Amino acid sequence: MAEPILDIVPLRSVVAIARCGGVHRAAETLHLTQSTVSAHLRRLEKSTGDTIVEKAGRGIRFTDHGNRLLGHAQTILDAHDAAVHELASPTSHTLSVAATEHGADRLIPELSRGFGALPGGWAAQFRFDRSAQIAGAVDRGLADVAVFLAAGDHPDAIGPIDLHWYAAREWKRPADTVPVLLFDDPCVLRAPAADALTRNGIDYTIAAEAANLAGLYSAARSGLGVTLLPAIDATDGLVTVDTMPHLPPIALAVTVGPRVPATVRAAVRRAAASLTTPR
Numbered sequence: 001m002a003e004p005i006l007d008i009v010p011l012r013s014v015v016a017i018a019r020c021g022g023v024h025r026a027a028e029t030l031h032l033t034q035s036t037v038s039a040h041l042r043r044l045e046k047s048t049g050d051t052i053v054e055k056a057g058r059g060i061r062f063t064d065h066g067n068r069l070l071g072h073a074q075t076i077l078d079a080h081d082a083a084v085h086e087l088a089s090p091t092s093h094t095l096s097v098a099a100t101e102h103g104a105d106r107l108i109p110e111l112s113r114g115f116g117a118l119p120g121g122w123a124a125q126f127r128f129d130r131s132a133q134i135a136g137a138v139d140r141g142l143a144d145v146a147v148f149l150a151a152g153d154h155p156d157a158i159g160p161i162d163l164h165w166y167a168a169r170e171w172k173r174p175a176d177t178v179p180v181l182l183f184d185d186p187c188v189l190r191a192p193a194a195d196a197l198t199r200n201g202i203d204y205t206i207a208a209e210a211a212n213l214a215g216l217y218s219a220a221r222s223g224l225g226v227t228l229l230p231a232i233d234a235t236d237g238l239v240t241v242d243t244m245p246h247l248p249p250i251a252l253a254v255t256v257g258p259r260v261p262a263t264v265r266a267a268v269r270r271a272a273a274s275l276t277t278p279r
Contacts, residue, residue: 004047008080010040011073014052017041018070018214019128020105021221021236022059029105031112044069057169059237062218070214081127093122095260097268098143101128101213103161103232103275107147110271122264130212132186138255145260147272149188149230150253158269159276160249162231163192166238168223173243179207179225181216192247193228200245232275252276 016026017037027037045052052066062070081096099107104126111124124145131148138146150157180197182190197204207225210216213233220227221237226244229235254272256265 004049006044006047006072006076008077010044011077013037013040014044014066015070015073015077015128015214016104017053017060018062018217019101020234021217025105025234025236029108056221057237059221061221062214067215067218071211074212078127078129081125094125095122095144095264096127096142097124097145097147098127098129098134098137099145099147100131100134100149102131102149102230103234104128105234106232106275107272110274111268113271130183130186131188135253135255138257144257145268146253146255147268148253148255150251151188152249152251154251154253156253156255157251158254158273159252161252161275162249162277163189163228163247164231165226165241165244166220166229166233166235167226167241168221168237169239171223171226171241173226173241176203178202178204178244180204181208181210181219181225181227182206183216184209184211188250189228189230192250196228196245196247202245231277249277 013026013030013032013036016030017023020026020029023034023037023041027034030037041052048065048069050065051063052069053060053062097111108126127143131150134143134146134148135150136146137143149161152160178197180193182193184190208219210219216227216229217238219225226241228247230250252272252275254269256268260268
């Protein structure tokens with residue numbers, strides 16, 4: 001019996017579904033039709049032998065099998081994209097962009113439009129990861145551009161992003177201990193969330209930890225607890241929770257490497273700045 005094959009393109013689709021909260025927004029982000037993304041999902045389900053997503057109210061959520069696949073999918077895509085970047089010609093007009101997974105469904109179209117308006121046929125190849133992993137990607141030679149969340153005093157900060165608490169629509173804050181959903185370390189949101197809860201005297205327990213945004217979405221949409229996210233995230237199926245403490249905004253930062261021409265540098269910064277909160 002032949003071993004199952006995990007193709008790169010369907011894996012990108014399933015990761016996009018997790019990040020965007022559904023097939024429709026994933027298709028828009030990837031510039032594909034919904035039927036194509038659905039076909040990618042069915043292909044992976046056939047290859048892996050189990051259901052990846054299931055209906056949850058008016059939306060979908062990932063099954064246990066789907067969440068396990070997501071972890072492997074991100075590892076495979078990271079390795080693939082790193083290899084492509086390392087082997088690419090230094091004269092290529094394709095830039096490697098390492099970007100925070102927060103707001104990916106808005107960031108990709110903005111950056112694509114910015115590159116598309118430039119002479120010379122510039123394009124972006126995206127790699128999404130946690131901000132803590134991306135912050136030094138340009139200095140380490142792993143990317144031409146890095147877009148990530150950072151402290152407000154970061155030297156490459158270009159503007160603020162509001163932070164809100166989110167939970168499933170039916171979730172209600174308990175009167176005693178609050179179940180909180182957090183990214184595992186390292187994470188730029190974990191410490192601010194914990195500090196705000198402690199400072200306001202809120203007793204809490206960590207109900208779930210996630211290695212990526214897709215896992216955190218899945219836990220929140222399942223009603224396991226409340227989580228802190230930037231206002232740029234695609235929070236389909238989640239609502240803001242006003243009974244939790246207010247936090248100051250976090251910054252969106254952009255680091256650009258020396259290979260990037262000035263015109264492209266400006267386009268990248270304009271595209272990223274469009275995601276920040278107007279003041």
